[in-house]
Amino acid sequence: MKRILWIALLQFIFLTALSFNVSARERRSFYSGARCQAMGGACIAVTNDETALLVNPAALGKLRDFYGTIFDPELEFGFETQGIYQDHNFSNPYTLSDIVPALNVKRGAHYHAKAQVFPSFVGRNFGVGIFSNYILDAKMADDGSTVDAFYRNDLAFALGFNFRLWDGRIKIGLATKIVSRIEVDDPLLSATGPLDYESIAAEGLGLSNDVGLILTAPWALLPTISAVARDVGTTTFDSAEGVRMDTATRPNMVKQDLDVAMAIFPIHSNNIRSTWTVEYRGLLTSEDEPDKAKLLHAGYEVNFGDVFFFRAGYNQRYWTAGMELSSERFQWQVSSYGEEVGTVDAPVEDRRYTFKFAYRF
Template structure:
């Protein structure tokens, strides 16, 4: 049994590393955090904090205690964002009307800005939280006529449960997210037309559910495999019109999808241990993605006494890195990663930098 599992993990890793194929559309998940991004975007099998509620509800069964996160702002900007601001300052990095002047100064440069918060309470097998984010990706065409625009503003109430079986070796988790979404998704938005969200955005409320299974073998390194079925039955934002905007336009349907991952957890000394993981996202919708490299993630984390953490990984062809300094009440995290915003034939990296501070009790 042990030999079969090791052979399967090696085969999966080799198979995924050979998958290459050619969509200039960035892939965006509902939630991605600084720890994940520092580890190559791979966190399904290794998450063990409040983010499990969003990332992998089965991992709620890994929590050793209960705690709450009261204040945890997370900010993220792309490599070009600062240069654009220097060319043309703007007051709100998430408002297209404010940013359009900078986009015009730096045509054909990819702009990225994100902010999110997730106050929450989690315990073993249970979690509850409120999630909010702002996200703006934009790029003005070379002739200045159109803007490839994606904007998202989510407010979500999240509830999660997990059930443990076989002394915790098997975990089955669920979450439910009630999401109010405002969205703009237009690859050719007119640069001379209306740019205010009250005119160009869609808005709606949707109910989303994820189901996750995690299996851990009671062997050295605790080999773990997990799968998360996201947006079960598809997520439609077609309820409760006019909650935050007066519009009949609805955000895009989010298709049901499946993410899978495997991980190992070596213990090196009493105060040093590590996590190694590989992850493949979008198994059910991979046929819609010409560039299969966008689906592959791998990462590692070195943990020094649960105080200092070093992270690195591979995300969509590009390196990632991060570190964390943690105490009983406070947490500081930094990460940088490369996001693929081009195609397999003409890859284009958007290097990003993200920071998080959290206060817990």
């Protein structure tokens, strides 16, 4: 059985790594965090904290205690964002109308900014939380006429359950999210037209459901196979309108998809253990993505006494890295990863940096 599992893992890595084309638009998920990005974006088989509610509800079965996260701001900026700000200052990093004058000074530069919080209460097999984020990606055309703009502001209530079978070797999790979304997704937005979100954004309320599965073999390395079906039945945002903004259009539909992963968890000594994982995202929508490298993620983590963590990985053909300092109440995380934001003819890496602080009880 062990031999079969290792052969399957090697085949999985080999087959998914063969097709390296290049696509123009960035792939975005509902949630991505500092730990996940430091490990190459691979997280569904290894998450073991409150983010399980958003990443893989089956991982709620890994939690040992009940705890709450009161305050956990997470900020992320792209490599070119600082230069754009230095050339032309702006007040709100998540407001397109403030950013466009700065983009006009530095045309062709890719702007990226993200902020998110997730106060929550979780325990073994159960979790509840409120998630909010702001994401803005923008780049002005060389002639200054249009802006490739993506903006998203989510406010979501998440509720998750997990069922443990066969002494926890099988975990099945269910998560439901009620999501109020405000979104702008326009690669040819006029740079001289209206830029306020009331005029250009789509708004709506949707119900999203995820189903997660974790299978863990009772061996020394705890080899694990995981899968998450996301947006089961497809998520649309037409359940209600005018919740936070009155617009004429609704946000983009999110197709049902499937992510799969494998992981092992070696124990090196009493205070040192590690995590190795590989993940393939978008199994059901992979035909829509010509660049298969965007779907493959791999990560590594070394845990020193549950206090210091070092992480590294591979994300969309680019390196990732990060570290964490943790205590019973506080958590500090930093990470860096590369995101593919180029075109078919000219691939471009946007190097990004993420900072997170969390206080728990």
